[in-house]
Amino acid sequence: MKIRPIRNALAAGAAILSLSVTALAPAPAYAQFGGIVYDPTNYVQNVLTAARTLEQINNQIRQIQNQATSLINEARNLASLPTSVLAPLQQQIQQTQQLLGQAQRMAYNVQQIQTQFAQQYKSIDLSAPQRTLVEGAESRWQTSVAAFEDALKVQAGAVANIAGTRNAVNDLVTASQSATGALQAAQAGNQLLAVQSQQLADLIASVTALGRAQTLDAASSAAAKAQAREQLRRFLTPGRGYVATSVQMFRN
Template sequence: MAKYLRSRLIAPALGLAAAGPLVAAFALSSSPAQAQMAVFDPRNYSQNLLTAARTLQQINNQIQSLQNEATMLLNQAKNLARVDFPELQALNADIQQIDRLMAQAQGIGFQVSGLDQQFRQLFPHDYGQALSTDQQVIAARRRLDAAMNAYRQTMTLQAQVAENVQADAGLLNRLVARSQGAEGALQATQTSNQLLALAAKQQFQIQDLMAAQYRAQATEAARRAQAEIDGRLATKRFLGTGSTYTPR
């Protein structure tokens, strides 16, 4: 009986002794968990949100700045883009054709050197002596040929200019289309220069045409004046001194 009571008392004691460390361990493990609990600070939270918003705005500003720089580079590339002018060779060829027609002038040319000699050969300054009939016919024929050649050259030049004007109409439309489709400053400037080149070519043609026309008119006027002078000299030669014949 005593042994039975001893066992009954020892068992609970051993249970308490075994449970003691577990209780202590639980108490030790639960106390740090309570010390690590986060405390919410509204003021700190709002400050962090404001800082994040400002940082995001700075990033957006940097992105916008990079986009603006990219746009600026693209615009600079457009401003440096060139436009071709393949019609320039055709314009030069037309001007050279007009020059060749001007150089084909017969009788009295368009060169200053030798102009006086050519003019004196056709229109002599010695009006005091009447030429013979054969000389008058030869000189008059030369002057008539010079006048006819001048008019022929003028008409040839007019025909060439008319053909060039028809070709320039299509060229003008193409240049205007390029000017309207210019993307940058360089292309706009180049197309403007191309339009000016076309206008300069047409001005050159007009000047050459006017020179040929005035030359033909001047040659004809000089021919008529020379014919009048020759007629007066021939009449004077025919009449002689003008004294009447008196028979003896």
């Protein structure tokens, strides 16, 4: 009879212990407001997901900005130089060519030089009459004088081109310093090389014209020496000598 009350007491104690354990267990983190369930854990996860998404969007925006900057730089590198000095340089070169083309008596042509030089300097007929020899010497002298005149014209043209060359260099240096891309800088450099080529062309033309004049003068001197020897030989060759003739001084 005493055993049943003990059993009942143990069962009651076990029930109370079970309720106590249940009361001490952590409750799920959520609350209900006006019918809406609020879960703090889920909210934190959503906030983290939104932050990651925003960071990805910012990274994509930065990538697009970098691509746009790269495209702008490429466009600048492909932009052409707004300044060009090729037209005035070509005009200066044409003026020098015109001066060379105006060469007098002995043109800058290989075939014409061969023909004219042979006629005036190489194939001189020293057996020709005195008058013919004198006319040939005078023609060669005129050719030398004309060649020196041509050289002076070419040199004057080269000097006149210095002002245009200076302006071209100033424009190109200014354009190269303000170049926005690689193409503009390269084009400025190429045009500066063109200016130097134009100056070199003027220098070659001046040296060539002066060399032509000096060569023709030297050839004229050589021909004159040959002619002088022939004329001296004729003068010293014995002839019939002086023959006295009657001269009437006054008329009746």
